[in-house]
Amino acid sequence: MAVQRGRRNGAAVARKLATPDADNAPTAEMPAVTENDEGTRARSIPEAAVARLAVYLRVLSAMAEQGATTVASEELATAAGVNSAKLRKDLSYLGSYGTRGVGYEVSVLVGHIERTLGLTRMHKVAVVGIGNLGHALANYGGFPGRGFPVEALFDVDADLIGVPVGGIPVSHLEDIPRVCRDRGISIGVIATPPTAAQSVCDRLVAGGVQCILNFAPVVLQVPEHVEVRKVDLAVELQILSFYVARRNGMVVG
Amino acid sequence: MAVQRGRRNGAAVARKLATPDADNAPTAEMPAVTENDEGTRARSIPEAAVARLAVYLRVLSAMAEQGATTVASEELATAAGVNSAKLRKDLSYLGSYGTRGVGYEVSVLVGHIERTLGLTRMHKVAVVGIGNLGHALANYGGFPGRGFPVEALFDVDADLIGVPVGGIPVSHLEDIPRVCRDRGISIGVIATPPTAAQSVCDRLVAGGVQCILNFAPVVLQVPEHVEVRKVDLAVELQILSFYVARRNGMVVG
């Protein structure tokens, strides 16, 4: 699965382009310093670090549940699968909330990461394309970790319209803009066949959706203010295939 | 969704550590030059480029279907969502197969990318955890783009054992090592709850599986020779959340 986050535009490319994995280049004009509800610096956290913060958050939550109140960088790093220098650097982007000689207070860190990731606010999710995958996503029912309630479902199939899936009735693709606006959807998940993806995407954008998680194997064209991340099974498998092939010396029968 | 590919070990960390997104550092000891069936250089293709090659392949296949025989870097780049310099650099890792003043021959490029990614050989897939997501994955039936047939399914649920899903009967988790070995599974997909993931992973490894695609929100510990990629919905959503928050000036109500 590849993850995309386009930013730069190529030479003659007008619209924002989405690209897989380590593409993007948060270069030049990053937004100037902005502050969140607590005054935490939220500027210029490297892309890569943001992704890891989410992982630290999960690990920290698990640790908190097991009663840990304090954690050292080495311990947290190991649990999160990174080295401790990277972890400390990542955390330093949030500010200095550790205690030298001791470590970090779990609850404090959880709070700061949540604020930094904008998890103090709900993000309503719409799932488009209620096939196998869409069904699975809709049934997650209130996405992982809470804070991401699924509040709208869409499909083209007339047989599905009105049928509740995971408690929410399916609406028609044409109603995407209206429903998204009415319900204040901020994240759209595209789980349609590739041919439908771009038009679905356009409707989501028309409905005021700011972020899109795209499972369809297509490069979506979106306006600048919309953030796209891509999950591509075929790409993931092919990358794995590359490493098998290389490991096996590439001498294929 | 985050993608992981661990490589370096942190200080006191013995087993390979998996980390999200732009982690890894294919540094130092990359395998020496190896050749594939056609003598194509397969060494030292940057991680990031490999991920993009899979995308180029999809775009090229679509172009071929529409009758294109030749394509220029600018055109292919735009369609793939990257800039043309990056595309040319990526393709140059395969060797020089373009024609100056003209472009690339589509079929030739498709062939070279397929060989480089090891797609000339089948990679049998096992899906573990036949819940909502596992069901969806099993029903993909012969994963995207062919070359990745699903040939084994596993679950703990007694009610599921023996039931065919997408044409393949579900086996018990305990049989993972035997079945994987018998059927020559090379890629394992973990779609279980997080608590089961590590033990499932260990069994897959015991069954000779070389690559794992992990949908469970856990950092898997695997031996060096096993490649793990991770797909994490919660992480993806949280990254999107970060960008919404930043865009909105972080001034949360």
Add this chain to the structure above:
DNA sequence: TCCTGTGAAGCGTTTCACAGCT
């Protein structure tokens, strides 16, 4: 003594810009 926080070095990736072939 222990562990955080961080400049600075090291690397990998991206972009630039142009030489070179058709």
Add this chain to the structure above:
DNA sequence: AGCTGTGAAACGCTTCACAGGA
């Protein structure tokens, strides 16, 4: 004239190594 292929510069991320506080 057009487009590829690629050194070299630019950039961002990771790692090192140690200063400095508890």
